[in-house]
Amino acid sequence: MRRNLPPLNALLVFEAAARHSNFTRAATELLVTQPAVTRHVAKLENWIGTRLFRRRGSSIELTDEGRTLADVSVAIFDRLELGLRDIQPRNDHEILIGASFGVAHLWLMPRISGMRLAANAAVNFLTSDDYRSFDDPSVDCSIRFGNGDFGLYCHDLLFPERCQIIASPEFLAAHPEFDPDDPARTIDMKFMFDHGDPHANGWTTWASLYKHTGRPLPDLQKLTKILSYPTMLDMVCAGEGIGIGYWGLDDHLVEERRIERVGPPIVRDGFGYYLVYRQELKAKRAFARLRDFLLSPTTVA
Numbered sequence: 001m002r003r004n005l006p007p008l009n010a011l012l013v014f015e016a017a018a019r020h021s022n023f024t025r026a027a028t029e030l031l032v033t034q035p036a037v038t039r040h041v042a043k044l045e046n047w048i049g050t051r052l053f054r055r056r057g058s059s060i061e062l063t064d065e066g067r068t069l070a071d072v073s074v075a076i077f078d079r080l081e082l083g084l085r086d087i088q089p090r091n092d093h094e095i096l097i098g099a100s101f102g103v104a105h106l107w108l109m110p111r112i113s114g115m116r117l118a119a120n121a122a123v124n125f126l127t128s129d130d131y132r133s134f135d136d137p138s139v140d141c142s143i144r145f146g147n148g149d150f151g152l153y154c155h156d157l158l159f160p161e162r163c164q165i166i167a168s169p170e171f172l173a174a175h176p177e178f179d180p181d182d183p184a185r186t187i188d189m190k191f192m193f194d195h196g197d198p199h200a201n202g203w204t205t206w207a208s209l210y211k212h213t214g215r216p217l218p219d220l221q222k223l224t225k226i227l228s229y230p231t232m233l234d235m236v237c238a239g240e241g242i243g244i245g246y247w248g249l250d251d252h253l254v255e256e257r258r259i260e261r262v263g264p265p266i267v268r269d270g271f272g273y274y275l276v277y278r279q280e281l282k283a284k285r286a287f288a289r290l291r292d293f294l295l296s297p298t299t300v301a
Contacts, residue, residue, distance in 0.1 A: 006047045011073055013040035014052065018062055018070035029132070092286045094122045098134030098142030101127045102229030103273065106249045108143070111299060118293035121286035130199045134276070140287055141277035145201050147270045154279050156295055159248040160272035163204045164261040166236055166245035166253075172260065174239070180263025182215065183242060189222035191241035193232045196225060204244055204266055212266055233259075248273065 016026035017037055027034045045052050052066035062070060099108055104125050108115070115123050126139055134142035148155060165180050171191075172178065179186040184206075197203045210217040224241065226232040233250060236243045237258045245261065253259045275294055281287050293299055 006044055007040075010040040010044040010047070012077070013037050014044050015070065015073040015077055017041060017053070017060070018066065019074070021060060021062075023060065092121065092284060094124065095119055095140045095284075095286055095290055096124050096126060096138060098126045098128065098131075098139045098144075100129045100143075100145075100229070102249065103143050105230050106233075107273075110252075111294075114299065115290060115293060119286045119290040121290075123290070129201070131201060132199075140281055140284070141275060141291075143273055144276045145203055145271070145273050147202065147268075148274065150274065150276050153276045154282075155274040155276045156291070158273045158275055158294065161204070161266070161268055162247035163209070163244050163266040164247070165242055165263045166233075166250060166259045166261055167242040168237055168239040168259055169257065170239035171236075171242065172262070178242075181213075184210070184218050187242075189219065190224050192223050193226045193235060193241045193243040194223040195227060195229050195232050195243070198227070202271065204268075206244065209244060209266060212268075 013026065013030060013032075013036075016029050017023055020026050020029070023037045023041075024034050027037045030037070041052065048065070048069070050065045051063050052069060053060045054063055097104075097108065104127050108125065112123065126133060126136075128134070131142070131144050133139075134144070143158065144150065144155075145161075148157070165183065167178070175187055175191075177186050183189075183192055192206055194206045195203070197205050197208075204212075206223055207217055207220060226235065226243075229249070232243045233245070233253065235241060236245075237253060245259065247265075250259065254261060275291065277287070277291075282291075
């Protein structure tokens with residue numbers, strides 16, 4: 001007997017839209033246009049015969065029927081994805097690691113030879129500051145900043161958060177008025193480089209640093225936005241301004257005396273950079289060897 005099922009493409013699009021509560025983000029995930037998402041959802045609503053979303057201007061909200069279908073569709077696609085993983089052959093000759101460009105450039109690349117030797121496999125990278133990119137099944141594992149809450153993923157702490165203001169010796173000499181306890185009130189804020197936190201990964205920014213110390217930041221708009229963390233480090237090394245540095249990522253610049261850490265460090269319990277992966281990946285021998293290497297004290301140091 002033929003199954004009475006809705007259009008599966010439309011159901012897949014609906015599931016993404018329901019999960020994101022946003023048609024545009026669903027379109028980005030699925031690599032289609034936002035109007036295409038709208039059409040698929042409308043097609044599914046016509047097939048079922050009821051509204052699945054309430055449109056409120058630019059926002060959407062699931063109806064009761066939509067919420068029921070969202071629960072069912074998530075369970076269906078989760079089960080399908082897990083089932084496919086069980087039958088797909090594991091590629092034990094390559095590992096794909098997701099990481100931000102800063103972490104890949106500053107922490108992983110200096111260790112790449114040891115990583116390849118330990119894994120006995122090719123090691124490749126997917127770089128993005130949007131951690132949702134690393135949820136793709138093709139990504140074996142990822143390096144993510146956070147507080148240890150990664151849902152159903154397994155995670156191992158690589159190194160804890162420890163942030164501190166960084167500046168070059170030349171900048172400090174040229175700005176004797178600079179006070180690391182309150183930079184915004186002692187130097188022009190254009191010298192304060194801010195990489196921001198556009199994807200809400202939890203990174204420490206100038207705004208969160210000031211909040212941590214209990215003082216208001218005068219005007220965020222006066223900060224100089226530098227979206228690339230490695231670029232920010234280059235500019236700090238050149239004496240163009242100051243930034244917030246992460247221990248573990250800028251250690252080599254401190255050791256080379258190209259930058260100095262000034263002011264009190266910021267440490268939040270549980271926050272840091274984690275190795276994040278699915279439970280079943282432990283069965284992949286190349287990953288198991290790589291994980292042991294990355295977690296060894298000599299590698300993390």
